[in-house]
Structures are given as structure tokens and as C-alpha cells.
Amino acid sequence: MRMENETGSTLILFILIRFDYEPGNNHTGKTKMTSKIKIEKWDNTVDGPLSVETMEKKLRQQGYHCTQYEFSPGTNFPDHTHSISKKDSIVTGQFQFSMYGETVVLNPGDMVEVPKNTVHNAKVVGSKSVIFYDATK
Structure with missing residues (x-):
């Protein structure tokens, strides 16, 4: 970006922001900021309708052992590691x-995915209970 100050001198301002192209959209110009937290999304066309049974099936197919929990609204898990x-x-x-x-x-x-020894925290938000799978290999 070029700007002129009061004396007429040209100032050049560099701004560096990291953006990554969205997969499959490299030619559209669509960009998104990168996040270190990688969220895997459920895909009804591949996984079928989301349910307790289909989530457990998917996790087991990925090689995980699963434990199901239900947490009521307001449940809080302060900073911790595994x-x-x-x-x-x-x-x-x-x-x-x-x-x-x-x-x-x-x-x-x-x-x-939560890597071992990584500090994280969580809490239930909203008015509904969370049904949650804790999966490990």
C-alpha cells in the first residue's frame, strides 16, 4: 500500500496476513484464515444420518475405541491435558x-483431534445436553 504523508513523501506500508486457499477453490479467489484447530465435519452423503450409532461406527472404522458421555448444559472442563x-x-x-x-x-x-499433552478446555454451551464420544487408539 502506498500513502503520501504531509510533506508529499511516499510511504510504503506492508501488511502480512496469512491466508490459505480452500481446497477445491484455488481458482475462485476464495480464501480463509488458517486455524490450528482442525475440525472434521460429518458428511451425511458418506456417513449417513448422524446418530449415536453412526458416530460410533465411524470412529470404530477409523480405529478408535469409544466411550460415550452425556454432559448437561453449563458443564465446564477447565484447562487440562491427557x-x-x-x-x-x-x-x-x-x-x-x-x-x-x-x-x-x-x-x-x-x-x-486432541494431541497428547496439549492443554485444552471445553464447556457445554446452549440449553441442550451434549452427547459426546471420547475416542482413543
């Missing part, structure tokens, strides 16, 4: 999740 890598998967409700200094809201069908 000694093994995990995948958190949401079947119902909304789960606010923070890791790497970023915060996202996970919705039904969202899955997120």
Missing part, C-alpha cells in the same frame, strides 16, 4: 472448545 491423543466427537448439543489459544464451538457431527 497422556494419550484423543478424538472428541459431538452427536448433540454445542461444545465450546479451546486449544492453541483458539476457541471454536463444536456442533453435532464435529470431531476434533
Whole structure:
């Protein structure tokens, strides 16, 4: 960006923002800011309708052992870590999740990998309980 100051001198201002192209849209000019939290989305065309049974089936096909939990509205999990890598998967409700200094809201069908020894926190948001799978390999 070029700007002139009061004396008529030209100033050049450089702004660096990292953007990555969305997959499959490299020629459209669509861009998005990158996030360190990678959310895997449920795909009804591949996985079928989302349910407790289909989520567990998908996780088992990916090689995970699953434990199902239900958390009521307002449930809070302060900063913590795990000694093994995990995948958190949401079947119902909304789960606010923070890791790497970023915060996202996970919705039904969202899955997120949590590397071992990585500080993260979460809480149930909204008025619905969260049905949640804790998956490990």
C-alpha cells in the first residue's frame, strides 16, 4: 500500500496476513484464515444420518475405541491435558472448545483431534445436553 504523508513523501506500508486457499477453490479467489484447530465435519452423503450409532461406527472404522458421555448444559472442563491423543466427537448439543489459544464451538457431527499433552478446555454451551464420544487408539 502506498500513502503520501504531509510533506508529499511516499510511504510504503506492508501488511502480512496469512491466508490459505480452500481446497477445491484455488481458482475462485476464495480464501480463509488458517486455524490450528482442525475440525472434521460429518458428511451425511458418506456417513449417513448422524446418530449415536453412526458416530460410533465411524470412529470404530477409523480405529478408535469409544466411550460415550452425556454432559448437561453449563458443564465446564477447565484447562487440562491427557497422556494419550484423543478424538472428541459431538452427536448433540454445542461444545465450546479451546486449544492453541483458539476457541471454536463444536456442533453435532464435529470431531476434533486432541494431541497428547496439549492443554485444552471445553464447556457445554446452549440449553441442550451434549452427547459426546471420547475416542482413543
